[in-house]
Amino acid sequence: MRRRRRRRHRHDRRRRRPRPARRLRAGAVVVDVPFVIAGAGIAGLALAAGLQRTETAMPYLLLDERPELGSAGGAITLWPNAMVALDEIGVGDDVRRAGHALGAGTIRTRTGRVLRSLDLERSAAVLGGPLVAVRRGDLVEILHDRIKPGSVRLGVAVRGYRQDEDVVQVVTDGDPVAAVALVGADGYRSEVARVLDPGLPERYAGFPAWRGIADTGGLEPVQLWGSRQEFGVVPLGDGAAYWFATVREPAGGTAESELAHLRTAFSGWPNPVQQVLDATAPAAVSRNDVMDRALPRRWTDGRVVVIGDAAHAMRPHLGQGGCQALIDAAVLARLLRQADSPAAAFTAFEKMRRAPARRVVSLSRAAGRAIDAPAGLHRVSQLLPDPLMLRTLAKIGGTGAYPW
Incomplete structure (x- = not known):
């Protein structure tokens, strides 16, 4: 049986603060803050890997409450x-x-x-x-190897967000993190989704x-x-x-x-x-x-969006939960490369992905029945x-x- 490499990604654990971000134009406002992804699971890492494909990749930062990278579920x-x-x-x-x-x-x-x-x-x-x-x-490791070193900050739980004129203030258990935009890739218990839709039933x-x-x-x-x-x-x-x-x-x-x-x-x-x-x-x-868990009534809020299980948690019977999360990441990465602003990309993403994802959620329940x-x-x-x-x-x- 082959021996699998086990990496603890110690460079991510030691780096508690990211390198200074390049200046990024967000609409008409220029700010010195990164693009923040809540969650360093499959969806979040895949999005970061997709953003990294361009030579002038926007500066990004992934926040995850876990002490180290990994993925349960075999x-x-x-x-x-x-x-x-x-x-x-x-x-x-x-x-x-x-x-x-x-x-x-x-x-x-x-x-x-x-x-x-x-x-x-x-x-x-x-x-x-x-x-x-x-x-x-192995999938997590492959995706992590494609993103910028030091772009994951572990042990930081995202609890919500606030928006002002220029930035999104990402609420954590510690100091807030300023972001040019926020993507909630933080799973079906997503705190970002629960700000978008308070009282989200499950x-x-x-x-x-x-x-x-x-x-x-x-x-x-x-x-x-x-x-x-x-x-x-x-x-x-x-x-x-x-x-x-x-x-x-x-x-x-x-x-x-x-x-x-x-x-x-x-x-x-x-x-x-x-x-x-x-x-x-x-x-x-x-x-x-x-x-x-119900789909949030909306997936976007200006410079905020949810993807993967945060947007469309589904039953496992069709084996599409992770697949749909990867599609979300690839689609959003392309839209972000093409759009004039994150908010425009997020709006286009929800328009493109909401109906197909809702259909797979319904079919997954039907398969279970x-x-x-x-x-x-x-x-x-x-x-x-x-x-x-x-x-x-x-x-x-x-x-x-x-x-x-």
Whole structure:
């Protein structure tokens, strides 16, 4: 099994204050402050990497409350629409080398009965390319390596903002940070989104999502459905596999061992379920209670905008949360390079991205309801012809679903 590099990005941890920013024209006002991105996760880092593509990249600063960079959740499956976004950002080939292109897979019942087999060549032709699975840590590292050294300030939580005539005052737990503009890429609990839409409602979706990495290879992609539960396996290559699971149960589980809890919940399910659980270390398992959070009534406020989960948190069933965040980052980076001001770019971004993202949010909920359906309806789904299903998926995650 290959050895993965683990970087702590110490240069970012030591640098508590950024280098002086170049003078940047924001509309008719010239100021000596950076472009601030709240959140140094996938969306924030991808946006910074996209901004860095020009020789005269605007000065930017990423603020993140975590003590070091990283990403929970094991791995991510990138659909062709996200790969186009990564190509736009300039890291697509790096991600392909670090990741694993997925082959043919199946959807099965909890008893092992095949509901649908997916043909690799046909699906790649319709979608515009293969799906690529990559460890989240590798993706974060690739994006971080493309941005300006010292542009991430860790241990700084963004709590909101205030705007005056010239700048945005980014509110933190410490001193405020002056910004020429602010992008909230701070996840579904975004404080920036909650200033844009106070009282933004959310509710528990009815299930947690577990994720993990198993030290086992030789597997094919598979999803198993049954009893309002789901288990999926995605090969990563190099003798490893990524898996995910959902089970209908109350929020805030108290199981001392999530791995033992899952072994019980999926007892009697066919391999590779027990195989990957047996090959997973307890420390490699993460659990998150899935929340349905409304879209903010607005994504922009002058020189402020939200992207990724901050703008459109969605259920995990279509695997589009990270993909849509990458599209947001690539689209916004291009608009910022083209527009006369950040505010103009933000307005164009919301106009372009709000309706498509809302549609994927709705379809992700519908996919979750389909998985929750009785076994009889799962069997009825076999009647949907493969070409029609692939065309539907292409509208969600194919290369044609990318805006340009």
